[in-house]
Amino acid sequence: MNYESFNKNTLEEEYIRLVFGLKLKQIRTDKNLSLFGLAKLTGLSKSYLNEIEKGKKYPKTDKIVILSEKLEVPYDHLVSLKLDKNLAPIGEILQSKILKEIPLDLFGIQENNLIDIIANAPAKVNAFISTIIKIAQNYNLTRESFFLAALRSYQEAHNNYFEDIETKVTDFIKAYQINPNKPITSKDLEEILIEEYGYTIDSEELSKHQKLSELRNIYIPKNKTLLVYNDINEAQKTFIFAKEIAYNYLQIENRLYTFPWIKFESFDQVLNNFIASYFAGALIIPKDNLAQKLTHLFSLQTWQPIQLHKIIRSYNCSDETFYQRLTNILPKHFNIKNLFFLRFTHKEGSPVHRLSKELHITQQQSPHANRNNEHYCRRWIAIKTIQDLETSKEKKSAYGIQISSYENSQKEYLVLSAATADPFKEKINRSVSIGMLLSPHLKRKLHFFDEDTFIKKTVGVTCETCAVQNCNERVAEPYILMKQSRNKEIENTVENIIQSYT
Incomplete structure (x- = not known):
């Protein structure tokens, strides 16, 4: 596959045409001129001017002279590649390699369509781009994480x-x-x-x-x-x-x-x-072989974790490879599409658990990465298996399963997790987990499912946003939630005062 649709010269020509078009449109609108009015003023056709503004055509020198004189704008300003401050972020995006690097074709977007969108609503696109840049800065979004997010979206779009x-x-x-x-x-x-x-x-x-x-x-x-x-x-x-x-x-x-x-x-x-x-x-892990073994596992009348371990050990693979393979097979062969995959890493003695990999099929389940300075919920089985591994030094791995019930939500997930030491990083441990939404469909598929069989825990996303009371696992106060609550109280008080005067 090749998603680098523009060669360098084409990109530069596209950029020059688009910048000129953006400038012309901005000048025209600042002067309250319609395309029809500009055509009448300059003697150039409306369709020709429209194509210039959309970045599809670049006018010849004599036409630029006419536009310069009639709009009372210096010729040099029109042909300069420098954009005014309010359009500068668009120029930076277009002049950078981002149009070459974003896999637009992967999502069915043609480059010309994107150019049209930018040309038709430059101010709105500029505001959107500025917002994205600010969000990226706040969350330390790197080029690497941007590409990985694009790849993850591609995976999720195909289940x-x-x-x-x-x-x-x-x-x-x-x-x-x-x-x-x-x-x-x-x-x-x-x-x-x-x-x-x-x-x-x-x-x-x-x-x-x-x-x-x-x-x-x-x-x-x-x-x-x-x-x-x-x-x-x-x-x-x-x-x-x-x-x-x-x-x-x-x-x-x-x-x-x-x-x-x-x-x-x-x-x-x-x-x-x-x-x-x-x-x-x-x-x-061949698909038909795995599907056959999973069909047998799901048909069991009682939960037998040893049978799952036997399936994993029947392949020459790591727990992570197996769990990731489940995200391929469960949606396709068993129509179990509401699921997520998580990989956490933890340095021994550190209060921070890092979500280093995630995948969400069909729904965007919590948690997500890039939570700045917040502590992920310690009630998750994904973190508990790491803790079990670290408190029992004899273990080479730790396994767990639980029903996770999200606070303030009707959704529950059956989550399986496995933790091992990172063989290449000293005192670093990691867990991989797969969670499946406890829907009627899933319960019918899993003959062994019985709510009394599995530990059930109410979980939050981060301690800072969690309202669970008397939580022994809490490592930080819910200051974000408390701030939201205070703001709501102020809002209600103000509303009551206003109502009392009316």
């Missing part, structure tokens, strides 16, 4: 299921005679990388560089060498090799070269990284 990638995985399994009913190993995939794609696998070099201890692998395209950290486990190695196969089998050239990635050049690389990861997850 995180991509038939074309699933089909490619099925074709690959058939072409390379892989048994989808047996766990795939790193050796199986390493052989394909070496024999089919000419890879050299080096498990020694990366471990020599202490500063790179957080990296799992580096790919060197010049000689097809894959440097792999020698201390990764079998599941991690299998996933890395599966991603490399994806890049080659799908013929993806614009790619990232490290895992986890440390920088990117374009949205294409972020998108292609997702495609390769999706392919890897689908290869390690």
